[in-house]
Amino acid sequence: MALFPTxxxxxxxxxNGEDAFDxxxxxxxxxxLRAVIDYLGVVSKAQNIxxxxxxxxYRQVVAISVTTGDTVSCPAQRMIIDQRMCANTxxxxxxxxxDIPSPSTGTTYYVYAVDSNVPAGTFTIxxxxxxxxxxxxxxxxxxxxxxxxxxxxxxxxxTDDDATTAIDSKLIKAWCTFNGTGTPxxxxxxxxxxxxxxxxxxxxxxxxxxxxxxxxxxxxxxxxGEVDARVAxxxxxxxxxxxxxxxxxxxxxxxxxxxxxxxxxxxxLIGDQ
Amino acid sequence: xxxRVWYRADGSVSVSHPDMRLGLKPKELTMAQWAEQQFNIVAxxxxxxxxxxxxxxxxxxxxxDKVDRDRWRGVKGQGVMIxxxxxxxxxxxxxxxxxxxxxxxxxxxxxxxxRQLWHWKGK
Numbered sequence: 001m002a003l004f005p006t007x008x009x010x011x012x013x014x015x016n017g018e019d020a021f022d023x024x025x026x027x028x029x030x031x032x033l034r035a036v037i038d039y040l041g042v043v044s045k046a047q048n049i050x051x052x053x054x055x056x057x058y059r060q061v062v063a064i065s066v067t068t069g070d071t072v073s074c075p076a077q078r079m080i081i082d083q084r085m086c087a088n089t090x091x092x093x094x095x096x097x098x099d100i101p102s103p104s105t106g107t108t109y110y111v112y113a114v115d116s117n118v119p120a121g122t123f124t125i126x127x128x129x130x131x132x133x134x135x136x137x138x139x140x141x142x143x144x145x146x147x148x149x150x151x152x153x154x155x156x157x158x159t160d161d162d163a164t165t166a167i168d169s170k171l172i173k174a175w176c177t178f179n180g181t182g183t184p185x186x187x188x189x190x191x192x193x194x195x196x197x198x199x200x201x202x203x204x205x206x207x208x209x210x211x212x213x214x215x216x217x218x219x220x221x222x223x224x225g226e227v228d229a230r231v232a233x234x235x236x237x238x239x240x241x242x243x244x245x246x247x248x249x250x251x252x253x254x255x256x257x258x259x260x261x262x263x264x265x266x267x268x269l270i271g272d273q
Numbered sequence: 274x275x276x277r278v279w280y281r282a283d284g285s286v287s288v289s290h291p292d293m294r295l296g297l298k299p300k301e302l303t304m305a306q307w308a309e310q311q312f313n314i315v316a317x318x319x320x321x322x323x324x325x326x327x328x329x330x331x332x333x334x335x336x337x338d339k340v341d342r343d344r345w346r347g348v349k350g351q352g353v354m355i356x357x358x359x360x361x362x363x364x365x366x367x368x369x370x371x372x373x374x375x376x377x378x379x380x381x382x383x384x385x386x387x388r389q390l391w392h393w394k395g396k
Contacts, residue, residue: 182339183276183290183332193297194311195277195289197322201342205287207311207318245318258363261339 173217174208174269180251180261192267202251202259203237210273211244217271223251224264232260234267275305276332277312278353279325286347287322288335289315328352362393 176189184196184204197205219242221234231254240248249267251260279287291308298307309329316323326349336345336355343361347353369386372378 185290186292186294193292193294195291195308195315197279197287197289197315197319198342199287200285200345201339205289205315205319205322207315211318240321243318243320246315256366258366259343261342 172270173273177266179263180265181263201261205248207246213272215242215244217269220268221249222266223262274332275308275329277327277329279322279327280347280349284346286345286353365389
């Protein structure tokens with residue numbers, strides 16, 4: 001079974017993935033859905049097609065495991081791990097892990113889900129990173145959720161549920177919005193949870209769930225001003241350097257510099273984890 | 274729900290409020306245990322708080338509003354109170370505004386107040 005034309009094995013690896021290939025590529029592959037996860041861990045879906053052929057494109061991957069959701073049973077389905085130029089090819093069935101021997105740095109590997117009639121369910125893709133020939137962790141890098149047989153959704157989710165390593169330094173690693181008035185409380189968040197510490201008017205310490213690798217991460221802080229239209233700004237607390245596991249921020253009136261408690265404060269952190 | 278009050282060396286207090294959004298609490302923990310776990314993580318990840326005295330008190334024990342938040346002061350075991358004697362940056366700013374609004378502002382007083390604001394290091 002020709003899973004993938006040889007001439008198409010060198011799909012460009014793009015961060016947004018949207019233009020990595022065109023409709024003819026998809027038709028040639030006779031697939032219904034393709035998801036691309038490049039080495040940055042960015043997942044995208046090319047077109048509104050069904051889940052039949054799942055392509056993962058990434059680098060420095062040494063192992064892949066594919067598991068289905070608890071409620072999914074599709075023993076006939078398979079996943080194929082294929083190193084570029086067919087140097088190493090291995091087929092795995094669901095719920096098994098296949099290690100690629102002697103992985104090469106910079107090599108592109110592909111994963112294909114083959115056969116038709118992929119049923120509803122969540123397909124989880126994991127890989128391991130290596131260091132000095134030792135596995136250092138297993139990480140889920142993406143998942144595809146199908147809605148119904150033959151009618152999967154358009155969205156491929158990036159998941160990040162393993163704290164041991166990072167997918168990509170370009171991804172947002174933590175964000176939140178919180179209400180700083182009264183008892184401070186998150187409105188929504190990712191990788192921020194736990195207690196918000198109120199250090200005074202407009203002065204908050206936020207705790208990061210999964211620490212950054214170092215304290216040199218980038219922080220963007222924004223606020224929504226008050227009803228009287230005074231301009232307010234958010235900033236890292238002066239003289240208090242961010243820490244790998246927390247950050248202290250200030251909200252001030254822009255002109256007078258007075259501290260303010262505001263009802264909508266947003267924080268985005270990006271950096272290495 | 275309890276919060277953790279950290280007593281800083283200058284008498285001011287920081288207050289950690291637990292995240293009680295639905296779905297975050299591990300099933301095996303009670304709400305109180307969940308809150309305490311969060312407070313411990315705050316201490317673990319914030320060295321500036323880790324060595325401070327603290328009390329876990331009911332949030333309802335805190336002053337009713339935050340109008341005087343920067344005047345909150347506390348000592349371990351005695352809770353949080355409002356110290357009206359604390360002078361804040363805004364107080365100096367208001368004095369300066371008042372002086373400037375006077376019919377005949379005292380230039381020396383204005384300069385002194387401006388210097389105070391310029392070099393202000395507290396809240």
